[in-house]
Amino acid sequence: MSEQTVYRLPSKGAGYQKLEQKTEPVPKIQAHEVLLKVHATTLNYRDIVIANGGYPFPVKDDVVPLSDGAGTIEQVGDAVKWLAKGDRVIANFDLSNLYGPQQDWLNGLGGPIDGMLRQYIAVPARSLVKIPETTTLNWAQLAGLVCTGTTAWNALYGNNPLKPGQTVLFQGTGGVSMTGLMLAKAAGAITIITSSSDEKLKMAKEQYGADHLINYKTNPNWAAEANKITEGRGVDIIFENGGSGTIEQSVECVARGGIIAVIGFLSPAKEMPDVASLVLGKGCIVRGINVGAKQLTDDLVAFVCGKNLQMPVEKIFKFTKEDILEAYKYLESGSHVGKVAIQIA
Template identity: 55%
Template sequence: MSSQTVFRFPSGDGIDSLQTFIEPIPIIDKNEILIKVRSIALNYRDVAIATSTYPLPVKDQVIPCSDMAGEVTQVGDLVTRFSVGDSVLAPINPAFLYGPLKDEYASDSFGGPKDGMLREYIALQAHAVIKLPKSSHNFADWAAVVCTGSTVWNAFYGNTALKPGDTVLLLGTGGVSLTALIFAKAAGATTIITSSSDKKLEYVKSKFGADYTINYKTHPNWAAEVQRITNGHGVNHILEINGAATIEQSLGSVARGGVVSVIGWSQAPEKMPDVAMLSLRKGCAIRGVQGGSKQQLEESVRFMGNRELLSTVEKTFGFEKGDIIAALKYVASGEHIGKVCISLK
């Protein structure tokens, strides 16, 4: 077989604009491996790209999606670390190997500035690929940790490290927040998670063991509820997935010397809070987290595999145009809890 099915967004006219193409399977060079894609995890970023609301540059006719787990089907002549049949995944940005994200490779992310993973086969440089450990996790479980695992690891260990006994605040019940909940619990931290749905909060408490839950509709001033739960101390780490819309309450929730990791974005309120003064009063760090490096992803994979941590995958769809569109619309609806994946045979 020399051809494969590839999905592209020819324009940013919406999720329904997804188109199917038949394209050649890549021919690898001596330093590459050919990977059969087995599962793809979706992110809200994919919805934003489809609807032209993503704030960063996107290539024309992009193959969407950045998170993939797969199986090696061919190795280049100079590749020694991988063999046919190995289970692997790749970081979102193959040039972001370690340290902070640099300008010279900030535009190398899959599924946006460069073509992504919504295809059957992809050729990658071997040095940018991670071999998966033996564990009970399937390909969907691993695909679901590409973005969330590296992002959470960066948030927890890229600055002031998370410690046993710390308290963590997680906003919402999406993939990043649930991955952070699982990792934080495994690291010995106390967890607080928010949602507008009591049903979702009950689910994450029963399945993932959240210590405290806050319905932000019931408690619109949820920062005060965080302070009540923590006896006025605040939380050591916050994963701020909404950006400007909730940053004021996050700063009202953080402990002195704590870290607010800004991961997502949203429309700014009409009157922005005085972030500089609020952070100065708390002596806290506000840190932008643009995913994580290959090193951080590899560390999170090792942590997840060695401890047999729970998966955040809620639902999987097939690798057909109609199924993929349905999956993207499900993510866009906000009804999901955790991750949504596309599975390939």
Template identity: 60%
Template sequence: MSSHTVLRHTTRDSWKNIQTFVEPRPIVGKHEVLIKVRSVSLNYRDVAIATSQYPFPVKDNVVPGSDAAGDIVEVGEGVTGFAKGDKVVAAFDPATLYGPMKTWQTGLGGPTDGVLREYITIPAQSVVKIPESSTLSYAQWASVICTGVTAWNALYGNVALKPGQTVLFQGTGGVSITGLVLAKAAGATTIITSSSDEKLAYVKEKYGVDHVINYKKAPDWAAEAQKITGGQGVDFILENGGSGTMKQSLEAIAYGGIISCIGFLSLASQDEMPDVALLALGKGAVVRGIMVGSKEMLENTVRFIGKQNLQIPVEKVFKFGRDDVIKALDFMTGGQHIGKICIDF
């Protein structure tokens, strides 16, 4: 029986304790495809899982990573529509084909084994073909799965973004920059926040963001957003901070706007918790939790990116292997990146 290399968390007190194993190569089921992984895109979720900070279920000895692009090397006997050699991406949650996710129990790299391994079997119904005409790298396509679909869900999963509306992105990580690329392509006015003038200048030059706010120099960034919009407020906010930034998000949002809760990077103390219910009521605003998205959303995101020939931002690529994966997660936690960090095989 053929074998392959697999990375696993045997303990979850640090990503530095990830271990390498040689295990039997998975056997493809009747309705599955066997994928040779070519690139994996990392997320802050991977750090949270490695350090026991992830607030949702994680299995023991989990294979980390949720976002993989690769080549089909074998198809199950009951599979139609896919063939050996197809370039594909796999959905974050293979069990959610459409509609909202119903549970956190089926996502890759947490409650089930993930993609930091050479081969993986996935139900064929949970796989999306990469457009044949695409010139994007495997790393770029892998970067669409979690961050791209999360951003798509934020912009289209409730009320669809319209050209001319304003979107504010917190920070310069993967979700924000990928969302910025999607929103610009859809004709939106964009605002991004950061504590670094250097990062803001780079994003303005590289990705064409319309407005920037340095929240260190302008701690009341909600007031700055209101000024930019002429007092109307922003229509969409991709809220990466959590409870620590929610009060200002509710101050910056337009009447009837949508705040999509994505991250928990900035937590408020109990006595500083905003009255979200009252503040949202006062604006008629929607505060919506984002659980990545369905396979249908992945299809829509892939189709949009392929049709528009959008360049998905990848900051740095490391090689597959225990030491390089540790270096990649070290780099991620350093917080200096703009865009995605990937592992190529």
């Protein structure tokens, strides 16, 4: 266990095709750290944007990519008394963000600091969330809780908490939307999901229980459809994954006093709508979601494991360079429904 396989991206914007496989020493831990043996990691749209150079926040050169990691504790630092060798854990996305708002963009795994595309990592013990022994989730599902899960949980519970019977709209069928759909359904919400693919919408309904489906290609004014579904009252929480290109319709169909959780920027607009005037007219909350604090991840894990929710992982790739590049390519294609994972250990 003196050496490990590690993958590094030479620089922000180098392209994921330039990932380099390296052999490096297994890190030595300090008193407040643990050595985590990584069993699985999952990809996020953020990882594609980092590789392609479009990420608007800091990325270190020669970074180990990917923020999500689930595994077992291999070694425990002398100052760590609440974790033990063999414990199953996930590490929070931002290692410094234990509670409250994220204070900067300097501590997110797989960007400003080295991430999880490797076999072993030393992490501060306080940033880890222990997984209950009773859970039946596999390693890929657990890894998917890190960025995607906490982001979805933050959108639903980080401000005005979701209440049973409220309506939540999800843009697209990616990992955040499908995880959010599962969480919201388990909490008693009415769910609406949009996609340009009838096949994906059918899967969202049959496999994940979506209540209402909107194809935004055949119904480009999807906000009007959402308002019909809610009988004009509007949607309580919207997962805004499109950004400037979709936020105008989000404001159009959000309930008065509702929340638009801005998560992504998949559909940039050439001209930004007058969001200030639109929001003022609805009295709604437009809230940026920066993944979330460990406190939110703790609550997420308790909810998911307590209800034994089987988090949506569509495809698992192997820990070889060829397979890892295929995983990136598959995520970039947008053909996935749910998470794309890499099995490591």
